[in-house]
Amino acid sequence: MTVQRAKIFKAAGILAAVGIFSSILAARITAQSIPESGQSRSLPVRTTEVVLEHGYHAKRTFTGRAVPGRISQMAFELGGSVSAIAVDLGSRVKKGDTLAALDTARLAAQRAQLLAEQDEVKARLDLAERTLKRTQETYAQGHASAQNLDEAEANAISLRANQKRLEAAIAALDVDLTKSRITAPFDGVITARFLDEGTVVAAGTSIVEISENKRMEAHVGMPPKYAQAARDGAPIELRDGRRNTISGATLRSVVPSIEGQTRTMMVTFDLPTGTAARGELITAVVSDWEEAKGAWLPLRALSSDVRGLWRVNKIVDGPEGPHVQFENVQILYTDNNRVFVTGTISAGDQVIADGIERLAPGQRVTILPSSPEPRG
CATH class of the missing domain: 2.40.30.170 (Efflux pump adaptor protein, beta barrel domain)
Known part of the structure; x- marks a missing residue:
């Protein structure tokens, strides 16, 4: 039994040795099939042609x-108690619509008083004009003195002036009554309301704000x-x-x-x-x-370089075919997926458009159809 077990172990060892030898041989064959230098490989790349321009439109x-x-903060020119506010936030109004009003009871009473005084002056003026007319007639007949005539004329003139004063006072009061209402100066919307009814306000206190909506x-x-x-x-x-x-x-x-x-x-x-x-x-x-001399390139064509510069991969011809050469550029403007650059590139140069992370100086490449010009 022990001899049989030994034979089994020996056979297993031989099989293991054969497997290891086969793996080493396969590895050597594979290694020999791979080129020893990356220079002998040719990577496929897409390029774009450099087209020099005299400037670019920079979008800022x-x-x-x-x-x-138009925005207006509406206020009363007079002080008083606010009796009504006809609008609220968001209310749409037309030009001339009433927005707010003051209590006008005192003004109405003053107007009634002035109208009564005006009636009184009118009655006195009628009497003064009749008296003046009779005095002129009697003076012409020699039955009245010049002093009586002068007094009658002065009285009539005084009453006429008093009548004009009352008319002006009533007109001024009517203006105050009109200004006791705030009306919309233009079509718009109410964007602020600063106080409510019952508030006693001074002249110039803002009541509402109206903004033009057209x-x-x-x-x-x-x-x-x-x-x-x-x-x-x-x-x-x-x-x-x-x-x-x-x-x-x-x-x-x-x-x-x-x-x-x-x-x-x-x-x-x-x-x-x-x-x-x-x-x-x-x-x-x-x-x-x-104004700047440069060219538009795809953003993917650039990689960072030392001293704050950038570089691109230009295709140049060599004894073994096209290969990579680095050129330094400076970015003047970026527009989405493209950049406007200036540097050591020339018109007609073929620059690798993408896939630059696989490349190294001197790398042999195969040029695929050119990429379309990048657009912003």
């Missing part, structure tokens, strides 16, 4: 807000350079808070003053009705032309 974005064309404006602060470009007709695109393009917006004005803190100039735009709500963020995209 600036953020502002939508504001109504005409909206966008107010955007821009550096003077871009504000000037906008005024000179540079293409401008406006976008609302949801990043949607606002069609039909037009430049309204450029305020010729620079804000002290932001160092920007206010640029205003007219917005079409219903395109933005009050306070909504508005983004202005200004397309400004920059």
